[in-house]
Amino acid sequence: MTEPRQLIDGVILIYGTHEMSISALLLLLAILAAFGFFIGRQKIHLQYKKQSNKARINTLPKYFGYVAGLAALIPALILLLVLEVAETPWINHQISQEISSAQLPSGDDLDLFLNDIKNASTESQIAALSDEKQIIHGHYQRIVKTTQWAKTAVVLALSVLLGLWSLKKINTATRARYLFEKTIEWLLLAAASIAIMTTVGIVFSVFFESMRFFGDIPVVDFMFGTEWSPQTAIRADQVGSSASFGAIPLFVGTMLISFIALLVSVPLGLMSAIYLSEYANRSVRAVAKPVLEILAGIPTVVYGFFAALTVAPFIRDFGESLGLSVASESALAAGLVMGIMIIPFVSSLADDVMSAVPQSLREGSLGLGATRSETIIKVLIPAALPGIVGGVLLAASRAIGETMIVVMAAGLAANLTVNPLEAVTTVTVQIVTLLTGDQEFDSAKTLAAFALGLMLFVTTLVLNMIALYVVRKYREQYE
Amino acid sequence: MSDAMKNTAIVKSGLKKRYLKEKIFKSAGIVSIAIAFMFLLVLLTDVITKAIPAFTQTQLTLTVTLDAEDLELNQESSIEDIMAADFRQPIREALRARFDGVTKRNDKKQLYSLVSIGAEYQLRDLVLADPALIGQSITVDFIADDDVDAVIKNAIDRSLPESDRRVKDLKLSWIESMEASGEISTAFNWLFFSAGDSREPELAGIKGAILGSFYTLLVTLALSFPVAVAAAIYLEEFAPKNRFIDFIEININNLAAVPSIVFGLLGLAVFINFFSMPRSAPLIGGIVLSLMTLPTIIIASRSAIKAVPPSLREAALGLGASKMQTVFHHVLPAALPGILTGTIIGMAQALGETAPLLMIGMVAFIVDIPQSIGDPSTVLPIQVFLWADAPERGFLEKTSAAILVLLVFLISMNAIAIKLRKKFEKKW
Numbered sequence: 026m027t028e029p030r031q032l033i034d035g036v037i038l039i040y041g042t043h044e045m046s047i048s049a050l051l052l053l054l055a056i057l058a059a060f061g062f063f064i065g066r067q068k069i070h071l072q073y074k075k076q077s078n079k080a081r082i083n084t085l086p087k088y089f090g091y092v093a094g095l096a097a098l099i100p101a102l103i104l105l106l107v108l109e110v111a112e113t114p115w116i117n118h119q120i121s122q123e124i125s126s127a128q129l130p131s132g133d134d135l136d137l138f139l140n141d142i143k144n145a146s147t148e149s150q151i152a153a154l155s156d157e158k159q160i161i162h163g164h165y166q167r168i169v170k171t172t173q174w175a176k177t178a179v180v181l182a183l184s185v186l187l188g189l190w191s192l193k194k195i196n197t198a199t200r201a202r203y204l205f206e207k208t209i210e211w212l213l214l215a216a217a218s219i220a221i222m223t224t225v226g227i228v229f230s231v232f233f234e235s236m237r238f239f240g241d242i243p244v245v246d247f248m249f250g251t252e253w254s255p256q257t258a259i260r261a262d263q264v265g266s267s268a269s270f271g272a273i274p275l276f277v278g279t280m281l282i283s284f285i286a287l288l289v290s291v292p293l294g295l296m297s298a299i300y301l302s303e304y305a306n307r308s309v310r311a312v313a314k315p316v317l318e319i320l321a322g323i324p325t326v327v328y329g330f331f332a333a334l335t336v337a338p339f340i341r342d343f344g345e346s347l348g349l350s351v352a353s354e355s356a357l358a359a360g361l362v363m364g365i366m367i368i369p370f371v372s373s374l375a376d377d378v379m380s381a382v383p384q385s386l387r388e389g390s391l392g393l394g395a396t397r398s399e400t401i402i403k404v405l406i407p408a409a410l411p412g413i414v415g416g417v418l419l420a421a422s423r424a425i426g427e428t429m430i431v432v433m434a435a436g437l438a439a440n441l442t443v444n445p446l447e448a449v450t451t452v453t454v455q456i457v458t459l460l461t462g463d464q465e466f467d468s469a470k471t472l473a474a475f476a477l478g479l480m481l482f483v484t485t486l487v488l489n490m491i492a493l494y495v496v497r498k499y500r501e502q503y504e
Numbered sequence: 505m506s507d508a509m510k511n512t513a514i515v516k517s518g519l520k521k522r523y524l525k526e527k528i529f530k531s532a533g534i535v536s537i538a539i540a541f542m543f544l545l546v547l548l549t550d551v552i553t554k555a556i557p558a559f560t561q562t563q564l565t566l567t568v569t570l571d572a573e574d575l576e577l578n579q580e581s582s583i584e585d586i587m588a589a590d591f592r593q594p595i596r597e598a599l600r601a602r603f604d605g606v607t608k609r610n611d612k613k614q615l616y617s618l619v620s621i622g623a624e625y626q627l628r629d630l631v632l633a634d635p636a637l638i639g640q641s642i643t644v645d646f647i648a649d650d651d652v653d654a655v656i657k658n659a660i661d662r663s664l665p666e667s668d669r670r671v672k673d674l675k676l677s678w679i680e681s682m683e684a685s686g687e688i689s690t691a692f693n694w695l696f697f698s699a700g701d702s703r704e705p706e707l708a709g710i711k712g713a714i715l716g717s718f719y720t721l722l723v724t725l726a727l728s729f730p731v732a733v734a735a736a737i738y739l740e741e742f743a744p745k746n747r748f749i750d751f752i753e754i755n756i757n758n759l760a761a762v763p764s765i766v767f768g769l770l771g772l773a774v775f776i777n778f779f780s781m782p783r784s785a786p787l788i789g790g791i792v793l794s795l796m797t798l799p800t801i802i803i804a805s806r807s808a809i810k811a812v813p814p815s816l817r818e819a820a821l822g823l824g825a826s827k828m829q830t831v832f833h834h835v836l837p838a839a840l841p842g843i844l845t846g847t848i849i850g851m852a853q854a855l856g857e858t859a860p861l862l863m864i865g866m867v868a869f870i871v872d873i874p875q876s877i878g879d880p881s882t883v884l885p886i887q888v889f890l891w892a893d894a895p896e897r898g899f900l901e902k903t904s905a906a907i908l909v910l911l912v913f914l915i916s917m918n919a920i921a922i923k924l925r926k927k928f929e930k931k932w
Contacts, residue, residue, distance in 0.1 A: 113780050206828040210742055216734035217743070220755040220802070223795050227766055230773030293536040300533025313537050320544055322914055324856030326885040327907050330892045331547050334900070365543050394515075396522055398529035419761065426763020428859035429885075433892060453765055457862055460772065478769040482762065489761040 050105065050177055054184055058098040061188040065093030065195060072197050088201040095208055097188030105180045112176065116168055123164045231482055234475030241469045242270050247476060249273060253439035253450075255459060255470045270473050272480070274439035278449030282360045282431060283424035285445055289364025290424075291417055294371025299401055301372075302379055321369035329433030332362035337434055344446060352436070352448040359434040360445065363427055371420050378412025378499070379405060411499035418492035422485040428453040452477045551904050551911075558905035561693040561706065562653040563645035564619055564682060566598040568627065572639045579635055586632055591624040595646065602687075603678055614675050620647040622707040645689060650705040650898035655679050656688060659897065670897075696905065700873045701887065705898025708891070710906050712873045716786055716866070716881030717855060717913075723790020723877055724854050728797050729847055733836075735798075736805035736843070741831050760799035767796045768863025776864060783865035784880035792860050797850040804846020808839040841928030848921040852914050858885040884910045 069089040073082055154162060195201065239247070250271020297317070301310055337358035344351035351357075382405055390400040406413070436448030437458060459474040572578055575589045599615050600606065606615050623646040630644065631637050651671050654660045656679070666673045682688050699709030735756075743749045771792035775781045781788050812835050820830040861867070866882050867890065874881035882890070884906060891903040 110779065202826065206826060209828060210738070213734045213738035213742060216731045217738045217752050219731055219735065219795075219798065220752055220759055223759055223770070223798070224755045226774055227762070227770045230770050231766070234773060293539055296533045296536035297540060300530070300537060304530055304533055313541070316537075316541055316544055318918075319915075320540060322852065322856070322918060323547070324858065324885050324910060324914070326856070326858045326888050326892075327547075327551070327911070330888060330903060330907065331550065333892065335546075335550050365540070368540050396526045398526045399522070401529070422761060422763075426765065428763070428765045429889070432859075432862075433889070453763070453859070456765060456769070457859070460769075460863055461867055475769060475773070478766055482766050485761065485763055485766075486758060489758055493757060 046173060046177065047109075050180060053181060054098055054101055054105075057101075057181075057184045057188055058094040061097040061192065062087075062090035062094035064090075065192055066090030068192065069195065069197060069201075076197065082197075084200070084202045088205050089195050089199065091205045092195060092199070092201050092208075093188060093191045095205070096191035097184045099208070100187055101180050101184035104183055105176070108176045108180065112172060116165075116172055119168045120161070120165050123161060123168075227482065231475050231479040234472050235479040238469060238472035238476045241472070246270065247272050251441055253455070255455075255473055268469065270469070270476075272452075272477065274441040275450060275452050275455055275477070276480075277441060277443065278356070278435070278439070279425055279451040279453075281356050281443055281445065281449055282363065282435060282451055283421060285357060285360025286363035286367055286424040286427075287417065287421060289361055290367035290371050290420060293364070294368045294420075295375050295413070297368065298372040298375035298379060299405075302376055303397060303401060303405075317369040317372055320365070321373075323366075325366065325427065325429040326433070328362050328366050329429040329431075332358050332430055332434035336362055349446060351446045354434060354436040354448040355446050356435065356449045357445040359431050362434065363424055363430050366427070366430065367420050367423055370423060371416055374416035374419060375409075375413060378409045378416065378496070381412065382408045409499075411495050415492040415496035415499070418488050418495070422488040422492070425488075426453065426481060426485050428457065432457050452481050456481070551907050554901055555904035555908045556901075557657045557659070558696060558901035559693050560657075560690045561695065562648040562656045563689050563691055564648050564652070565643060565645050565687045565689065566595065566602065566619075567641055567643045568594040568598040569641045570594055570627075570631065570638050575638065577631075577635075577638050579638060581635065581638070583632065586628065586635070589628070589631075591627040591631070595619060595623050595627065602682075611674065614672075615678065617649055618652055618675070618678060620649050620704060620706045622647050622702075622704065645691070647695070647706055648688070650896060651675070652679055652688075653706055654897060656683070656690065659901075696902070700871045701869060701882070701890070702871065703869075705894075705896050705902055708899070708902055710884065710887060710909060712870060713882050713884045713887035713906070714909070715874050716870075717883040719786035719874060719877045719881065720789040720793060720861075720883055721851055721855060723787055724794040724797060725847070725851060727791065728794035728801055728850065731794075732798050732801035732847075732850075733805055733843060736802050736809055737831060737836070739802075740806050740809040741827070741835065756799050756802055759795075760803065763859075764796055764857055765859040765863065767792050768860030770795070771860060771864045782878060782880070784868050784870070784882075785878050786866075786874065786881055786883075787877045788864050789861050789866050789883065790877065792864060793854040793857060796857065796860060797854045800850040800853060801843075801847050804849065805839070805843045808842025808846065809835060811842065812838045841924055845921045845925045848917055848924070852917040852921075855883075855917070856885055856910065856914060858883075858889055861886055862889075884913070 066086045066089060069086040073079075073086065076082065151159065151162060247270050250269060251273045252269045252271045253274050255268050255270060297313070301313055305313065333354075337353055337355060340355060340358050340361075341351045341353050386404055386408055387400055390404040391397070395403070431451045431454050435454055436450050437454065438448065439450050439455075440447055442449060456474045456477050459470055459477075571594070574593060575591070577585060577589050581589075596616055599618060600612075603615060606612055626646060627644065630642070648656070651660070655662065655671055655676065660669060660671055662669075662676060669676075671679070679688070695707065696709045698711055699707060700712035702708040739749070739753065743752075771788060775788050775791060776783060816834055816838060817830050820834045821827070825833065861883060866886055868880060868882065869890070870880050870882050872879070888903055888906045888910065891899045891906060
């Protein structure tokens with residue numbers, strides 16, 4: 026009885042220390058790098074001491090230490106990263122082979138089978154597994170353990186080898202500072218390239234899952250279908266057994282709410298920017314600017330709470346007192362609150378473009394006897410128009426991508442309507458509801474969320490590109 | 505009349521109308537600012553008034569007898585025995601003793617529901633702290649059920665007819681009798697700041713969410729700050745003019761405007777499904793949020809570096825410093841206050857972000873308080889989202905209180921950023 030118990034204890038120990046083993050490994054690497062640094066510095070320091078012509082020394086000893094330290098650290102870190110990424114697929118591959126030889130119970134899904142085994146980490150969970158699974162669980166733990174040992178050994182060996190090699194190689198003739206600075210420059214470039222990798226990651230993740238989705242559902246059905254009901258019935262003979270993925274109601278709902286938001290935010294944002302930059306005195310500005318900044322800093326979930334619990338009931342009651350029937354999750358409530366949220370965004374963008382208009386235009390117009398409002402309407406706004414249009418496009422892209430307000434205050438059912446008093450749903454709401462429910466990843470239901478995500482990404486990307494292009498083009502005019 | 509006089513007359517006749525238009529235009533500006541101001545005021549008062557009740561807790565004072573035999577405990581009982589003992593009975597007996605004559609099964613159930621289900625753990629913790637209490641009669645302030653709490657805070661209107669009221673007449677009479685005899689008291693709700701989430705509004709707290717937010721932000725800061733500063737230094741100081749660098753810049757500008765939920769999709773597809781990293785962990789949340797805040801910090805850092813005058817660089821280079829030494833020894837320290845301000849603003853943005861974290865499963869109901877970046881946890885904005893959805897009335901005030909805590913954190917972060925900017929701002 027004691028033997029399996031010890032085995033299980035050992036297993037738990039390995040399991041619990043996975044995170045720990047990585048941090049221990051990182052610590053070890055740091056220590057090795059520090060060793061490399063001190064020994065390298067010391068070596069050159071001693072060589073300098075022996076040198077007769079001190080005037081020829083042009084590199085500080087510490088740079089030799091840095092070179093040795095980096096040689097011990099960076100390749101090992103890169104290797105560790107690669108191994109970490111490859112680890113899970115490798116273990117999965119290994120254990121799948123074990124299973125096929127140990128016979129998978131017929132009708133059992135391989136992934137589910139593996140998950141059962143991997144998720145059992147406590148003693149009682151392991152005891153609850155079937156006998157076959159317990160055997161495989163043992164194999165699995167053994168594979169995990171060997172993999173981890175191999176990983177640690179390889180990484181440490183690389184670090185030590187390269188550290189020693191560089192320590193042996195460096196001498197007073199090495200261009201240590203140049204080497205070190207080039208390495209740092211490459212690291213800086215790598216940091217700057219993360220932006221590209223993020224974009225690539227986004228494109229790949231939404232694109233591939235969407236392609237899988239479009240393999241099941243034709244693109245045309247998705248883009249032009251007018252019925253959205255992603256819930257599939259459990260039995261095939263039930264009503265609504267086939268889900269339909271026509272995204273038109275979502276697109277219309279998104280447009281409707283964004284349109285209401287823009288209807289609120291563009292005039293209000295523009296007028297407040299104009300007032301603050303052209304009319305207001307210093308003390309008004311000192312109060313109004315922070316107010317707008319606070320509005321911009323409030324988390325969207327707070328706006329969502331306010332929209333759902335205060336604004337929506339208010340609009341419903343108000344509508345009912347006028348004899349209108351208003352849905353309790355009306356598009357109007359979500360749109361209004363979203364509009365308020367975007368005001369500071371529009372206002373700061375408008376402020377930027379208006380202040381870029383040369384002062385001479387204002388003075389010329391005022392000198393001809395125009396009033397301030399005439400100057401603004403007939404001179405400033407036409408001159409700043411491209412920038413303002415760019416700002417509105419950016420605001421539209423903000424509104425389309427906004428999630429929390431609509432998740433909390435807009436509806437879930439897809440109604441194809443443009444009546445702002447009814448409940449509509451949006452693309453972002455559907456992404457959230459499709460992905461926060463059950464989690465089988467291969468169903469058309471979850472993949473549909475990625476297809477919607479692709480639409481969202483492409484739309485906002487195009488809007489941003491146009492907006493940035495328009496704004497840049499306009500700036501060049503006055504520079 | 506000369507032509508000039510005629511023109512003046514035409515201008516004069518139109519002046520009144522033009523001035524009126526001017527006035528209307530100006531007031532439109534004032535009105536739009538006033539609307540924004542009003543909205544902020546309404547939002548804040550709404551949240552604060554809803555939140556205030558959450559900071560007090562209603563308690564029922566009961567005298568319970570910890571009978572050694574009934575509890576099957578004695579002074580020397582081990583911790584395990586105490587943990588396993590049934591502390592529900594003494595509380596029920598105390599309630600029955602207080603309101604004798606309750607015999608019907610349903611009425612008894614009503615009676616027992618005056619105290620929170622957390623009351624027995626309260627009693628257990630008292631005994632754990634002092635086993636000498638076993639065998640004694642003690643007077644304890646027990647946490648009241650959320651219905652009692654609502655009645656005491658006047659959130660349930662006592663004058664409503666019984667059929668429309670959540671708390672029925674019988675229960676209300678008990679509450680009023682206890683209230684009249686001073687057995688109901690209110691105290692500051694420490695539990696709200698020291699407990700994790702719960703299904704019971706009176707037991708729910710935000711410590712788990714605050715720590716979850718803390719760990720998530722820690723990961724975000726550790727990843728995004730060095731990378732963003734490195735990227736900004738490269739783009740401002742080292743980057744050659746070529747297509748690749750242009751492409752990087754376009755990417756950064758576009759990422760700044762990508763909807764946050766798309767970053768959540770990235771996290772779900774890449775980190776959770778492809779690398780099979782744990783769901784709901786602050787580690788993944790932090791990685792996703794750092795990808796999201798990178799553009800913000802890069803853009804702020806770049807303008808801070810750009811603001812450092814060229815004379816500083818030229819002086820350093822002239823004295824024989826290398827490019828790298830110039831940047832790291834002279835430019836970076838001069839730009840640091842601006843970079844830190846941008847970083848704090850980016851962190852504040854990350855603290856308020858909800859949507860991408862919903863995608864990577866931080867939306868689960870988690871009672872335990874996270875201990876590390878690998879533990880499943882939730883964050884403050886998601887706690888707000890979860891509670892806002894909960895049907896129990898008691899969660900309404902908790903939601904508002906959580907929002908208030910979130911806003912306090914955000915405002916203090918922004919205040920620090922402004923203070924930092926003011927203190928270290930240099931006019932070159």
